[in-house]
Amino acid sequence: MFESLNEKLDLAFKNLSGDGKLTEINIAQSIKEIRRALVGADVNYKIAKEFTDKVKEEALGTQNVLKAVKPGELMTKIVMDEMISLMGTQSVGINIKAKPGIILISGLQGSGKTTFTGKLAKYLKEKKNQKVLVSACDVYRPAAINQLTVLAEQVGVDIYKEEENKNPVSIAENAVVHAVKNNHSVVIIDTAGRLAVDEQMMNEISDIKNAINPTETLFVVDSMTGQDAVNTAHAFNERINFDGVVLTKLDGDTRGGAALSVKYTVGKPIKFISTGEKLDTLDVFHPERMAQRILGMGDIVSFVERAQEQFDEKEAKKLEKKIRKNKFDFNDFLGQLNQIRRMGDIKSLIGMIPGMSKMTKNLDIDDSAFGKVESIILSMTPEERQNPELLNMSRKKRIAKGCGRGIHEVNMFMKQFDQMRKMMHMMSKGKGMDQLMKGMPGMK
Numbered sequence: 001m002f003e004s005l006n007e008k009l010d011l012a013f014k015n016l017s018g019d020g021k022l023t024e025i026n027i028a029q030s031i032k033e034i035r036r037a038l039v040g041a042d043v044n045y046k047i048a049k050e051f052t053d054k055v056k057e058e059a060l061g062t063q064n065v066l067k068a069v070k071p072g073e074l075m076t077k078i079v080m081d082e083m084i085s086l087m088g089t090q091s092v093g094i095n096i097k098a099k100p101g102i103i104l105i106s107g108l109q110g111s112g113k114t115t116f117t118g119k120l121a122k123y124l125k126e127k128k129n130q131k132v133l134v135s136a137c138d139v140y141r142p143a144a145i146n147q148l149t150v151l152a153e154q155v156g157v158d159i160y161k162e163e164e165n166k167n168p169v170s171i172a173e174n175a176v177v178h179a180v181k182n183n184h185s186v187v188i189i190d191t192a193g194r195l196a197v198d199e200q201m202m203n204e205i206s207d208i209k210n211a212i213n214p215t216e217t218l219f220v221v222d223s224m225t226g227q228d229a230v231n232t233a234h235a236f237n238e239r240i241n242f243d244g245v246v247l248t249k250l251d252g253d254t255r256g257g258a259a260l261s262v263k264y265t266v267g268k269p270i271k272f273i274s275t276g277e278k279l280d281t282l283d284v285f286h287p288e289r290m291a292q293r294i295l296g297m298g299d300i301v302s303f304v305e306r307a308q309e310q311f312d313e314k315e316a317k318k319l320e321k322k323i324r325k326n327k328f329d330f331n332d333f334l335g336q337l338n339q340i341r342r343m344g345d346i347k348s349l350i351g352m353i354p355g356m357s358k359m360t361k362n363l364d365i366d367d368s369a370f371g372k373v374e375s376i377i378l379s380m381t382p383e384e385r386q387n388p389e390l391l392n393m394s395r396k397k398r399i400a401k402g403c404g405r406g407i408h409e410v411n412m413f414m415k416q417f418d419q420m421r422k423m424m425h426m427m428s429k430g431k432g433m434d435q436l437m438k439g440m441p442g443m444k
Contacts, residue, residue: 006296008037009079016071027059030075042227042257047086047264055082076295083291086260091286092244092269095216096130100179101186102212106205106240107220108232109193112248114144116220116274117190118151119282124186125157133184135175136161137168137208138192148190154279158184168192172208189214197232202239209240217242218271221258224249229258230265237266244271247285259290326425330377330385333417337370372405376413379403388417 012033016026031052038048058078095101103120107113117134124130134152136159138144145161152159160175172189179187191208194201209217219242221229233245245262250273263270270285319336322328377385379402384390391399391414400407 005037005041005294008040009034009294010296012037013072013076013079016075022059022071022074024060026071027056027075031056031059034079038260041260043260044227044230044257044265047261051082051086055079058082080291080295083260083294084287086264087287087290088263088269088285089287091284092271093284094218094271095243096124096128096186098215100133100176100184101130101216102176102214103186103188104205104209104212104214104217105188105190105220106217106236106242107193107246108197108222109141109195111193111220111222112274113193113220114138114147114151114190115277116246116248116272116282117148117188118155119274119279120272121152121157121188122155122279123282124188125155130185131183132157133175133179133182133187134159135172135187135189137171137175137189139166139168139171140192144190144192151279158182160187168204169207169211172212176212197235202236205236206240216244218244218246219268220246220248221262222249223247223258223273225258227257227261230261233262233266233268237268242268244269246270246272246274248274250275259294323424326421328421328424329388330380330417334374334377334385337373340370372409373413375403376405376410388414388421 012030016022016030034055035048035052038051039045043051055075055078058081059075094103096103105113105117105120121132121134125132132155134148134157136145136148138148145163149159149161160171160178162171162174165171168191172191175187175189178184189208189212191205192201217240219233219236221233223229225232236242245266245268247259247262247270250259259270259273262268270287273283273285273290275281275283319328319332322332376399379399380391384395384399396410396414397407400410403410
C-alpha cells in the first residue's frame with residue numbers, strides 16, 4: 001500500500017539527514033521533492049501545491065525553535081500533521097439512527113460496491129449488533145443478484161430481491177417496507193454502476209435516494225484509479241450529495257491520490273477502507289493511522305484491534321497450559337493459523353507493524369503457503385495431529401502422498417514445527433534469550 005509514495009517521501013526526508021537544522025534552502029529542496037512525490041501519486045497539482053505551501057510555512061516557523069530535533073524527523077512530523085488535516089483530522093461514524101437505518105450504496109461498476117455491501121453487513125451485524133437486511137437493486141449486471149445472495153449467506157444476514165422486477169426504485173422501496181415488517185434495524189441498498197458517469201445512471205441513483213430517503217449515502221470508489229476516482233466522486237456528490245466515501249482495493253497498486261485528495265475535493269469524509277475480497281477486511285477510516293501508513297510508520301493500533309477481534313481468552317489460557325507442558329500439537333497450530341488468516345493477508349498485516357513495511361516491500365509473501373501447511377496437517381490422522389511424536393518416516397510418506405506434496409516439504413514443515421514448539425515451551429518457562437538460542441542451533 002502506497003509503496004511508491006512512501007519511497008519518494010522517504011527520500012525527501014533523507015535529503016535532510018546530513019543537515020544540522022532546517023534552513024530556507026534545505027526546506028525548499030525538500031518541499032520540491034514532496035510536491036513531486038504527491039503529483040506522482042496522482043494528487044491534483046493544486047492540492048499538492050497548497051499542501052506543500054502549508055508544510056513550508058510550518059517548517060520555516062519551527063526552524064529556530066526545535067533545534068534538538070533532527071531536520072528529517074521534524075519534516076516528517078510536519079508532513080504527517082498536514083496529511084492528517086488533509087484527510088479529515090478524525091474518523092466519522094456511520095448514521096443508522098432510524099427505524100430502520102437505510103444505507104444507500106453508490107459508485108461506478110467495478111468499484112467493489114457489492115463486495116463492500118457484504119462487508120458492511122458483516123460489520124454492522126457483528127460489531128454494532130444490528131439485524132441487517134441487504135437489498136439487490138442492481139438489475140443490469142449479470143449475476144449481481146446471485147453475488148449478493150452468496151455474500152448474504154456467508155455473513156448470515158437476510159436478503160431482499162425481486163429477480164423478475166427490473167425497476168430498482170420499486171425494489172428499494174419494497175425492501176424498506178420488508179425491513180420494517182420484519183424488524184430489521186438496518187437495510188443496505190446495493191445499486192447498479194456504470195463504466196462511466198452518465199445521465200441515466202445519475203437519474204436512477206437520484207430517484208432511488210429520493211424514494212427511500214436514506215439515513216446514510218455512501219460513495220464507493222476504487223482507490224487504484226487515483227485522480228479519476230476523485231473526479232468521479234465530485235460528479236456523484238454534486239448530484240446525490242452523499243455522506244461519506246469508501247475506499248476499496250487498498251491492497252492493490254495504490255498510488256495514494258484518492259486517499260489524499262477526496263476529502264479536500266468533495267468536502268465529505270472517508271468513512272471506511274477495504275482491502276481484498278475477504279469479508280472481514282473492512283476498517284473504519286482513521287486519518288492519523290492512514291498518514292502513518294503512507295509515511296511507512298505502520299499502524300500498530302489497527303493491527304492490535306484486528307488481533308483482539310480474533311482473540312478468545314478462554315482458548316488462550318488452555319493453549320498456554322498446553323505450551324507449558326510441551327503439548328502444543330497440530331490441531332493447536334491449525335487453530336492459530338486460522339486466526340491469523342481471518343485477520344487479513346499477511347503482507348498487509350506485516351505492513352501495519354512499525355518499521356516492517358520497508359523490510360517487506362520487495363518480498364513476495366504468498367498467503368497460499370497457509371494452504372500448503374493446512375493440506376499437510378489435514379492429511380494426518382486425528383491421532384497424529386494430537387501426537388506429533390508419532391510421525392515416523394513411513395507416516396510422513398503417507399502424509400506427503402495424501403496432500404500431494406514432496407517428502408522434503410513435509411520434512412521441512414515438521415522440522416520448523418518442532419523448532420517452534422521447543423521455542424514456545426522455553427519461553428513459557430521464562431528462559432533467557434541466550435539459553436533459548438543455544439537450544440535452537442538450527443535457527444539464526
